[in-house]
Amino acid sequence: MIVNGKITMINGPVIKGEKMSGFRMREMVMVGEKRLIGEVIILDGETGTVQVYEETEGLKLGQEIIPTGKPLSVKLGPGMIGNIFDGIQRPLLKIDEINKNFIPEGIGMISLDEDKEWQVELSVKKGDQLEPGQIFGSVRESGLIEHKLLVPPGCAGVVEKIVSDGVYRIEDVLVVLKNKNRTIELKMYHEWPVRNARPVRERKEIEKLLVTGQRVLDMFFPLAKGGTCAIPGGFGTGKTMTQHQLAKWSDADIIIYIGCGERGNEMTEVLEDFPKLIDPKSNRPLMERTVLIANTSNMPVAAREASIYTGITMAEYYRDMGYDVAIMADSTSRWAEALREISGRLEEMPAEEGYPAYLSSRVAEFYERAGYVKTLSEKEGSVTIIGAVSPAGGDFSEPVTENTKRYVNVFLALDKELAYARHYPAINWLDSYSGYLKVLEGWYEENLSDEAIPLRNKMLELLYKENKLLEIVMLVGEDVLPDDQRIILEISKIIKAGFLQQNAFNKEDTFVPLEKQYKMLKAIDHLYEKCKSSLALSIPISQIKNREIFDELIKMKYTVPNKDLTKIDEINSMIDTYYDELNQKYLE
Template sequence: MENLVGTIVGINGPVIKGKNMAKFKMREMVMVGAKKLIGEIIALEKDLATIQVYEESSGLKVGEDIFSTGMPLSLKLGPGIIGNIFDGIERPLNKINEISYGFIKEGIGLISIDEKKEWFVNITCKEGDILQEGDVYGEIQETNIINHRLMVPPGIKGRVIKVKQSGLYNIEEKVVTLKDGEREHELSLYQIWPVRTPRPIKKRKILSKPLVTGQRILDVFFPIAKGGTVAIPGGFGTGKTMTQHQLAKWSDADIIVYIGCGERGNEMTEVLEEFPKLIDPKTNTSLMNRTVLIANTSDMPVAAREASIYTGITIAEYFRDMGYDVAIMADSTSRWAEALREISGRLEEMPAEEGYPAYLPSRIAEFYERAGYVENLNSTEGSVTVIGAVSPAGADFSEPVTQNTKRFVSAFLGLDKKLAYARHYPAINWLSSYSGYTQMLKEWYEENVSLDIMDLRSKMLKILFEENKLQEIVKLVGEDVLPDDQRLILEAAKILKVGFLQQNAYHDIDTYVPLEKQYKMLKTIELFYDKAYECVKMGVPISKIRQGEIFGEMIKMKYNISNDDLSGFKNIEEKISSYYEELMKKYRQ
């Protein structure tokens, strides 16, 4: 390939202008200056190019050279990704820390997954086999739960003409050679893929399975589908990071990709310190055995923050292609949008609303549309579920990032400042949140939980909506003026909010709740409401219906009843039935 060299003619922070660039390409990755800083061409007009630099650009001078790499910004995808911590362009932070302790030194280059480490490769093909794109030619047990499948890269096929024995190899070793006509393709243990290009699939499938999270308000009220898109908007201190931590720890995805794009360093530090200590409930080993962390905090280069989202989704698609269900936690897409805004400002583009670039909606759409439940090229099925936190300033959901995100996601979990300040976590507002997956997942819930679970959900939501309306009256004239059937709605809503919707992430039993227990909890609350409603209709005063011991047991059943032994619900149900039937008997007489 021709060695192309341009020259720096202008520097504006992370944005560099270069001339003699006519033979370079749009979106090409380049090396800038004597330190060979990594950059990407984002605008090209005749021989003048605009480059965004993914590293600290101080010290660059006009007149330094710009070198071509001949390829777009791409990732090395292979064994060594799981359990690793990368920056926004997939450079391992542990390795960088060894090179320059505490800071990311400029000009480190495109280091990526470990090239020297040897992996035991079980070769699964033989000479004479015909392999198509996506077919598996070898397997590596990367962690105790992740079997890393080596796949023929997209666009390559052929007959196996050379194959090595199963054994120990580093990622650069050529283990299989394919012949396609006159061309030969040597396959190593990794493939390279451009981050801004979605990886190809055979076809998209209908979303039909939930991402079970163990969080009651999500699993029952606002379910998330595997392959779905979710936004979690909320102001400062409302629990976005906490909610995403819970989803990362407890959701039944096979692999978690956690992207810290632009959040404060201490929040990412908490993730880095906490995740290796957490025990995965599926395997009783470290959660890091199925987690990839991408850290590009607010003090790291702004252009790399913009790239970190694409790095995360590309890694997720790679593992999806192996047949895994992957969940992405992007914390937070607002910081990513701010990176777009800063680069746009440096380019002197015409700003749209609140200074964001006019192409903000299309960039958000590009990201979320890479989610999905798919049939892969190798006929396996996999999914990428995208869960993006949004951080609107002052919890103002009318700002551009929240509004444009809302257009492209199917589940919206709005975090509420009032709930958070009242110590109600997760602070998801049941009035403003919604899930578009309820009908899609109805059949699964009826088959796997109970036939009446969706009717039960509707009934409980109706109580909460009615209670919200009644609270407006209560604020004006007090609760005493309400008839007893409406006061009963207030009592039932209190039990629902405190006993069911409020969940303690730090409690051994309450941090994760299986679906069967969630259903039993709601059935208990429904039994109370139905029995109490019968009493109200018979003229029993609400003061008699408010039975302290029963109310206390319903609120504490989330702590007092084990997730493994649900027999305790029978005792509570018997108490409810016997108390209210006795009450009705007295009033009949």
């Protein structure tokens, strides 16, 4: 028999208690008369420490700490898609119906709607042997997502009883398994501890591009399905806007957007905008393949810390059905600040800038749960993590950015100067990188062109050269540069304005197919080579730089329809005609 603990100290979201020898680490507990939800984070003999996921005002010394016997877990089942949860999976729309405008303390661990009815189709029969992770049925969760019902990891047995196809609630028992003397009831959902990664059959090598339709990503700094990405940037540089574009246009099946500690007004904008967005691939609401987790900066700080794990656990669940899932975490800096505040309340020895010494390992734990896998049901699925980082003043040397950089393979550095110049996405091509270029080389060759990666390298090299030349230009002016260097400056302007800069509000430019991206870059390279051939004949740069052709290349992102790329061929013909005639004239 486990005896309830007693509160001996209250320090914000952290409380200490006695008589806790029967409790377990990471066990979920209920605290005080209002039964606030908490989690045991330290045990030392009879005393223990609990972080509480709700406001602790009104708690008193001597009140009870009641164990639940299970770790902090989430319910995984139909009803998550299209829903908006807080950091510990409590549905905010449902809570709004119960208590307008505020989340009342002690509302309990409500999560999925137990009264909603679902049409269930079962795919097994009596006598079948079911293994962990196997799919035993399906539910149409939304117009875009078919929810596969999974045997929970660790459960197996022979089907002893099974219901017929029909309409059921999530608490209804659908299948009964017999495993020796043990009986296992399968419902539409099962629970899973958020801090434990879900098991897989095999972690596979990353080999597929996450197509985003954003030129600076797909051609210059590619993301991979099952990969990791950080988007650091100061205030106003476009972190949230970039994540919105990725959520809307990337070819992931399911999006999980975690607002962990963002300002309330920014999260409100997300909550208002997402339900109105239309999925461009299906013309159905984007929310039909999206889960929102909202834990703003004025909500309980401990729940902010848990929201990251809630989101990644949901992502792994849909991955186990065979889906490609993309997580947008906005922002991990606020999550790290929650770690810092709780660490301070625990009076732990601080490390750099007051963050706890275990910051690095916590960041690693989160990003390591990404991956491309073969699931227990022999399907292939992936979890891609895209985390925004908000370094104060845009200082990338601060601890959260530095530690994140150690564990992600794509680093998209947002630049405030580009943002203030209205160059979006404001991704600095000099500071950003992708570690997936080598592993995706085969994918580009098979799905796009053998020349895609060499062409990308050539264009990026021009931008590096331009950066060095601009330093000289600032000192002595452009006129002193030789013509071959001046043409690099001119071509770089086309790359920046005509290719890297993208307009999210233009229907042709908000999403660009890979083939168009490649042909645009190829056209810019074609112009560069023609310019070089004319320079070799000592033709003055004033004649080589044809304003009409240069402007046509900058405008082609708008003038070339995504579904008809013949206009690019016309531009190439225009380039050939002009420079061939120019060269011929000087040769004569």
